[in-house]
Amino acid sequence: MTTLDPAAVVQAQLDAYNAKDVDALMRTYAPDAQQFVLHGPLLAQGHEVIRPRYVARFAEPDLHARLLGRTVLGNFVTDLELVTRNFPEGLGTVEMLCIYEVVEGRIQRASFATGATTLVTSP
Template sequence: MGRVGAVHGQSPQAVVQAQLDAYNAKDIDALLATYAPDAEQYTLHGERLAQGHAQLRERFLARFAEPDLHARLLSRTVLGGTVVDAELITRNFPEGPGTLEMLCIYQVEQGRIRRASFATGERRPGHAPCAD
């Protein structure tokens, strides 16, 4: 729980990295600590997916139930309070394990993610190759 307050005062890049680390650790409290209480998630240029910690918690916990869930950072660009990550996500889809690329755009204000938008690529069957 030491990470919960650790996000405040950090750079936008550090906040988004803490979010990614918490996502991969499936640590819902640390993950929500990186988001503003009224944060919003959207599809890129589209519908709202979630607003506020209660909806974010529900959305993330559904993902965390997937045993193979993992996000691998491919690239990151930072411009002021905007952080853009390209990620390769390993998921457990109804048809079996697979991967998809995502473009994740985070707007960080006052040490928390205020808004996130996601563009999702095609699903590909199989696991992501290990690059660690």
């Protein structure tokens, strides 16, 4: 298996997220991948736990992540994103800092920090 460039792996993950293609997204994660709150607790480990989290998120009709910036350092990729979501309070955006560690062409660990949430106001 050819090891993919870490930035290409993370871009494939972002593309699959925006396409709401859970199968393509799961192919970017190692089978025993871990997701964390940045500097905090484990959110999910392994495909059997990660997949349903994305399936639930993909049910949001307006879900979309816009890449604001990306930094690559070796096998670590840090993305700053603005994610459009359907919150219980209404349509809005949330800032996300996503740090991915790519090992052998797949995301092994991902940590997420959530920033400000802004609800879209009607004119």
